[in-house]
Amino acid sequence: MKTTFSLQKRLGLGLTLGMTLLWLVATVGTWRGVRHELNEAFDSALEETAQRILPLAVLEISNREHPGETQQIATLKMHKEYLSYLVRDAGGKVLMQSHDANPKVFSKHPIEGFSTTGKYRLYGASALRETVFIEVAEPLRHRRGAARKALFALLWPLLVLIPISLLGTWLLVRMSLGSVLAYRYAVEARGVGDLSPIKVSRLPAEINPLADAVNRLLERLRKALEAERSFTANSAHELRTPLAATLAQVQRLYQEAPEGPLRLRAKKIESALRELARLSEKLMQLAKAEGGGLLSQAPQDLVSLLAHVVDEWRHNSTRQIVLQLPAQAHVYSTVDPDAFGILLRNLIENALKYGAMDQPIEVTLTDQALLRVINAGPVVPVAILQHLTERFVRGQSESSGSGLGLAIVKTIVQGINGRIELLSPAKDRQEGFEVRVWLPLATVAG
Template sequence: MKRPISLQKRLSLGLTLGMTLLWLGATAGTWLVVQHELDETFDSALEATAQRILPLAALEIGNRRGPRRARHVATLKMDSEYLTYLVRDADGRILMRSHDAKLKIFSHRPTPGFTTTDKYRLYSASIENDSIVIEIAEPLAHRREASREALLALLLPLLGLIPISLLGTWLFVRLSLRSVLAYRRAVEARGVGDLSPIQVARLPAEIDPLAEAVNHLLERLRKALEAERSFTANSAHELRTPLAATLAQIQRLRQEAPEGPLQVRAAKIENALRELARLSEKLMQLAKAEGGGLLSQSPEDLIPLLAHGVEEWNRGAAARIRLQLPEATRVCTAIDPDAFGILLRNLIENALKYGDPAQPVDVSLSTDGCLRVINGGPAVPADVLQRLTERFVRGNSETSGSGLGLAIAQSIVHGVGGQLHLASPASGRDDGFEVRVQFPQQTPTQP
């Protein structure tokens, strides 16, 4: 799944790109204006040059003696000229020319005023009833060079403006979205069971209604979950007393009843009541697992809690549980000891009930906070394995049970921020069933 682009990145890139496009548009418009003004300035200079040279040329031609012949005008420095000119008479004969003038760029019968060719801008003027005509030429490359330099002067600041504007926009957007980022961190830091309102000050006007709607939704969800948990816990608690009384009456009835069908029926009723009592206990555990109080105020060491829990089970399970503890002195995580006891009880009970009774149950804890419970027996099909953490789902339908053990374990593990994985066959084996719980490790507090 493609990761969405952050609002900060969108605004930074969008504003920088928009400002760059506006700068380019303004540069293009400015360049057109500058180019027009340069053309007017160069045309004015071309016309002024012709108006200054023409009277001098007429005076020089009028003072000549003998036939009129073309003369080159000498210069102080023989180099290429920006402006070249020809002076002709009414019949088109050349009377005077600049030293660098090329005849092919001039027309034989020039038109008064400005004309443009592929490479030159020409201006023609005359005096004395067109008896003397001057035509002056300027290379267009000169104008194009000036236009390019003007355009470059406008674009060069853009190279520095783009990174500066991107950095400035990014910083401004980040400062503007500080409250939004704080709101996101507050949401991400929430645990699974934390449904209290999220309080973040000075949210933008566009985000504040959304935050209020989220808080209202959390409040409604909290009340609904509390009502469900309260009903589950109260129902299970209220059933314990009448169930115990009924179970005692059934046991007394079995003792007083004669041998025969009545004894068999009483035994079946006793077994059903025992299952109902276990279900009531599981419902109370589920209510605790889905409620609060799963986290401890300070990190708890799992090694003594695990050793004590396994020792209690081995007293009544014919020592079928093999425990392997890490070499580390402490493995700490923030879980309530009672919640850990419920978790361990359900995992071991599940392994003993559904595993091969001829094989032991292996319980181990690693230094990185990984708890493993492995039992023997045939492998569980993959489609059933995916559903075992759901409520009232059992792997072996022939074995009695409520189907809540792994659901309770899943709720507790998620409530403390851990991860629960199921595997069948177990790791390194061809059969069996493995439950792996990865607890988030924490550094123990100093006394």
């Protein structure tokens, strides 16, 4: 099983997640620092207030007629106090308090310096040799509120940054991978026979060596295939002359031999030699089909090519061939005329060889360049049908053959980016065999 991943997704998520984490760490650090500074500022304000009020309170208390009694400082205007204070003696007796002060907030006995309770921050100071104490209380909610605001101020940019980062990485990766995509399309657009180097400009430096390696591989592959093909073609070609010469000799031997076993043997040798000649012819055709050059520069008229080849067969064979041509006079295709000839001859040869003897074979061409060759005969089972286009594969047939005909046809069809389909029974029939080949249409100017 192969698992693939998207670079775009991975980088987008990875970078955004990383940025968010770093931002959070930085936020926590900054926030702690800010909170510390805020606490210091608030504490110093608290301390300052206590130090300011204490001398005034002492002065007032010592000027009283009854120094022991509690005095509540009236306010000019009712308001909620931000700071409240309590002035007490060493025993904890309240001497003075701000109008809103709640004694429960303070500890039983006065404490000097800073202290913190659940909801308040307190500061205590003393005067007159620790006989008068002042304590100022400040609700912690103020500090907490300030710290919370600082935290939000640090966090909210994340809400904007996360989508920007995701989108940004996505776009950037998409742009950077544009040439890689172009490379992929260039590879995919290749026909089977095209092994020339793939050229794509401005690949990223990380991918470029890969493209070079692919091109070197293609080059090696092309050379190896070429060597194999030229070997096949050359061998078949070299076999031709000696085969023809031997055949001629055997035919003479057959004619000169007296009636009897020698003559029979000569006949057998002759048919074996013919078989060999046909095989070498097929091998040459296969080498040509694999050699590329199956497309022609100029558009070819399939109608006239087809009529020509069928005429040729009509001369050679007594069997009936029914030709159906499209209404329009010409159907242009980019297929090379020789390659089309080889393809068509192999199909007609098969139809004549394996089709029912008493029935005509049909050759049809549509205006969409779909070629159909149909013959009557027994149905070929699907399991066999699937493999007939492989090399050296033959069906259940008594007659001799190499098993290369349909392989040649298939190779040509692949080389011209066409499509082939074998049907048995033939379309809309109970029996028979049909080969359909979709040929590439050519666009003709004018």
